[in-house]
Amino acid sequence: MSRTQGNTRRHAGLIVRLAAMAVAMFGFGYLLVPLYDIFCEITGIGGRVNDEPASLAQLSGTPVDPDRRITVEFVASVNQQAPWEFRPNVVTMEVVPGELYNTAYFARNLTERGLVGTAVPSVSPGEAARHFLKIECFCFTEQAFAASEGRDMDVMFIVDPALPAHLDRVTLSYTFIETPRAAAAGNAR
Amino acid sequence: MSQTTHAGTHEHHDDHDHGPPKGIKRWLFTTNHKDIGTMYLVFALIMLFVGGAMSLVIRAELFQPGMQFVHPDFFNQMTTMHALIMVFGMIMPAFVGFANWMIPMMIGAPDMALPRLNNWSFWILPFASLLLLSTLFMPGGAPASGWTMYPPLVLQTGDAFPFLIFSVHLLGMSSILGAINIIVTIMNMRAPGMTLLKMPMFCWTWLITAYLLIAVMPVLAGGVTMLLTDQYFGTSFFQIAGGGDPVLFQHIFWFFGHPEVYIIILPAFGIISQILPTFSRKPLFGYESMVYAVAAIAFLSFIVWAHHMFTVGMPLAGQLFFMMSTMLIAIPTGVKIFNWTATMWRGSISFETPMLFSVAFLFLFTIGGFSGLMLAIVPADFQYHDSYFVVAHFHYVLVPGALFGAIAGAYYWLPKWTGHMYDETLGKVHFWLSAIFVNITFFPQHFVGLAGMPRRIPDYATQFADFNMISSIGAFGFGFSQLLFVYVIIKCVKGGQKATDQVWDNPEGLEWTVPSPAPYHTFDTAPVVK
Incomplete structure (x- = not known):
């Protein structure tokens, strides 16, 4: 054996x-x-904290310093192959922390067919991300465009006064991407 | 360690054993651990030359600045395929081959615990490797995104993409099955009296390696499956449009990738731990601390992965953690280096070829270890990252590290496998050619890397020209030197001075108690180990 x-x-x-x-x-x-x-x-890596609409209730309650000014920069980018025109209407704003501001981005579909796009936000520096509250943003939903359609898309935001004192400049960046086919089909467009 | 009183050397035939069948069927259907070990080793040797030829394409292109021979995209295919072939097709199978041949003989078992599974784990390999190599002939060419397969770049691979994923799946499956087999063999098949802490170091390093394989190869399989579904089934694990993040892939990959580097080096540690005592004529210094050091290295390998990606943008706390944990690995590794040195200390040393390769391993692996420490320093890493310094670092631990370990093991056990002594003079010539050319190849890469030459680029600034030319000369010298290795092996298989059963001067271990060449079946009767 x-x-x-x-x-x-x-x-x-x-x-x-x-x-x-x-x-x-x-x-x-x-x-x-x-x-x-x-x-x-x-x-706060990748500015991911604000994927959902923020509300005023999320403000930290830190006292507002009316003399403090923060420069907010707006950046737009598209994937090199993406068929969009995409830019911020205003490139920079001086804001007071704790006050509500409105701005808009412009996007145009450069093709002759309908497109669905998604804007992916990112806030830098990363430590500012959790203090940058987007109350209303086109990035929360998919954006459908008819052939050659172009339009403004609104952003409403507050910079929390709890923003670390050494920061005086915050950059909000969006990358506009064609929604993957399968995901778009799932939304029955 | 163990003392052998009775060696189960006489073949114990029953009606089941008729020796190996003849011809191709012997190799296709074999369940014999020695046959399968031989196939693994021969396969690894062939792949060494396939992957080596690819590296020579790279070095030929880099011989001078400017574009000389190949299209840049093909250059990228070569860097990618060279790495995949060498890691999954060459060095891992080589060590599984050693495990198959030696572990049953070292622990006094008649065969591996799961011989049929063993056959299957081997035969997956050539098909998986052919699948991978076939991508070279596909529209869009072979994968060219680096062996790390980072998205989104890897998703631009042409028709080769699913073949890349499936071949990684298959190679991983082969490794996992092999690992399960090795663990079951070591845990259940040891001869009476062979307690875990009497096992040769090679068995210990493989036991721990096998656990690492089972722990991380499935994670890689999951990661590449996510790539596959991202590409074809609309998932968004790594696509930011769908809420994913490409950096996540890097975390998954390196959670596999760092233990993987120990999967590659630990069996080489084991082989060196067998050879140094034999030729120093002293027992291994600090046997138990060696075991614990290997276990500590294996544990730490799970918490250091992000040091491969310091520059992706991670919190300072994360960078500090991964820097410190990485440096911590230097402690158990240092224990091993010092124990090996202490093993040789005041030993009666002779320098046969296996010993020469082992001493070179000790010396040159340490250089690779030190450059690894340099890379672990976060602020310095930002400069070294993706430069030729990194290439120099990991080739020092892989070539004069893992590969020299495998070559040393081959010379050490060849007489036991074939029954003939190899040609010692040619072996020494092979050693000196390899040791000199490997340094000519990789040492200058430290300098060009520190000066800023990026890796994975087919062209470079002219100030790097001289060192690159030296490096290319070394690479061709090293590559052609390995043909001598093949010649020595073939010569040894065909004939030569008869090897004694002990082969060396009173070596330790059960494998030296069986005849040379080792009979087809060994230890059908369990040896008694005191």
Whole structure:
């Protein structure tokens, strides 16, 4: 009787445990996706804190300093292949923290067919992201454009007075991207 | 460590064993650990030359500034494929080959625990590698985004993209199956008396490597599956338009990628730990601390991954954490280096070819380790990042590190495998050519990297010309020197001075108690280990 024979049953428990470990680690790879989102929301990486509309109730209650001025810069970019014209109507604004401001971006569909786009916001520096509250923004929803249509899209924001004192300049950047086909089809457009 | 009193050397035949069948069927259907080990090793040797030829295309293009031989896109395909082939097709299979051949003999087992699975893990490999190589002939060419496969760049790969993903899946599957087999073998098949802490170091390093493989290869599989679904099924794991983030891929990749570098180097540590005591004629210094050091390195490898991506923009606290944890690895690694040095200290040393490669490993791997420490320093890393300094660093740990470890192991065990001594003179010539050319190739890359030459670019500024020319000369010298290695192996397989059972001067380990060449079946009767 060879020593190799009749051993498989003896090994079964360990094999099952090791295989389960491999399957669990495959799942862990996917678990990293939500973990990463949570991590980014905590740290403000990528300006991700304001994916949902903010409300005035989220203001920190820090006393307003009427003499403080913050320069807000507006940046627009499109993927090099994306068929959009996209720019901010105003390039910079001087704002007082704690007050509500309105501005707009302009976008035009450069094709002869309907397009659906999504604007992805980013605030830099990263530590300013959580203090830049967008009350209303075209980036919260998908934007549908008819062929060659162009229009203004509004942004309403407040800079929280709790913005760290050493910051006097905040950049709001949008990248305008054609919504992936499958996602757009899912919205039955 | 272990003392052997009775060696289960005589072949114990029963009606089940008729020796190997003849011809191709022997290799296709074999479940014998020695046959499968041989196939792994031969396959790895072939892939060494495939991947090596690709690196010579790179070095030929970089011989002089300006565009000389190949289209830039093909250059990028070469850097990508060279890395994928060398990592997944060459160095990992080589060490699995050593594990197959040696672990059952070292622990006194008759075979691997799961011989049929073993056959399957090997035979996945050539097909997966052919799948990967076939992309070179596809419209749009082979993958050209670097072996790290970062999106969005990798999503611009042409028709080759799904083949890249599936070949990574298959190569990963092969590794996971091999790892499961090795763990079950080591845990369940040890000879009576062979306790875990009596096992040779090579078995220990492989046991821990196998756990690393099971822990991280599935994570890579998940990451590349996300790439696949992003490209074809409308998911948005890494597409910002759908709320994803390409940086997430880098986290997933390096969560796999950093343990992967230890998967590559730990078996080499094991081989070196077998060879140094033999030729120093002293037992391994600090055996238990070596085991704990390997375990510590394996644990730490899971919490350092972001040092590959300091420049993506992460919080200061994150940078500090990953810098400190990375530097912490220097401690267990230092324990190993000092233990190896202490093993040689006042030993009765002789410099046969395996010893020469091992001493070169010790010396040159340490250089690679030190440049790794430099890269771990966050502010310095911002300058070194993506420069040729990084290329020099990881080639020092991979070529005179892992590859020299594998070559040393091949010379060390060749007489046991073939029954013949290899040609010692040619072996030494092979060593000196390799050791000199590897330094000519990679040492100048430190300098051009520090001076600012970026990696993965087919052209460079003229001030880097001299060092690049030296580096290319070294690369061609190193590449052609390896043909000598093949010649030595073939010569040794065909004949030569008969090897004794012990082969070396009183080496430690059960593998030296069986005849040379090792019979087809060993330890059908368990040896007794005191």
